[in-house]
Amino acid sequence: MFIVFGWRTAARRVAMLSLLCHVCRQQAAHPLDKLTKKFTLFFIPVLPLSTTYQLTCVACGTSQPVMKDAAEQLIAHPDSFTTAAAALGDPPVPTV
Numbered sequence: 001m002f003i004v005f006g007w008r009t010a011a012r013r014v015a016m017l018s019l020l021c022h023v024c025r026q027q028a029a030h031p032l033d034k035l036t037k038k039f040t041l042f043f044i045p046v047l048p049l050s051t052t053y054q055l056t057c058v059a060c061g062t063s064q065p066v067m068k069d070a071a072e073q074l075i076a077h078p079d080s081f082t083t084a085a086a087a088l089g090d091p092p093v094p095t096v
């Protein structure tokens with residue numbers, strides 16, 4: 001008898017933000033995705049193992065992990081952030 005088990009990560013879009021990317025310096029859409037890793041038994045998701053959030057710039061493709069608290073702030077107040085760095089909690093980058 002075989003037991004088939006493993007894990008799978010499912011992504012769900014929770015917000016779409018317009019932010020200034022700190023990598024490519026463009027105002028672009030940044031989808032915020034919730035990634036849930038689940039234990040599977042016979043390819044059926046059974047038990048959630050971990051949940052992370054990821055912010056991706058559609059202009060340059062840079063993805064960065066977002067802490068849960070910051071992700072909840074982004075979901076609750078999507079218009080309060082203008083830069084991806086501020087949304088991620090990084091200190092502002094000085095401009096020359």
Ligand SMILES: [Zn+2]
Nearest residue numbers: 021024057060
């Ligand atoms: Zn970018």
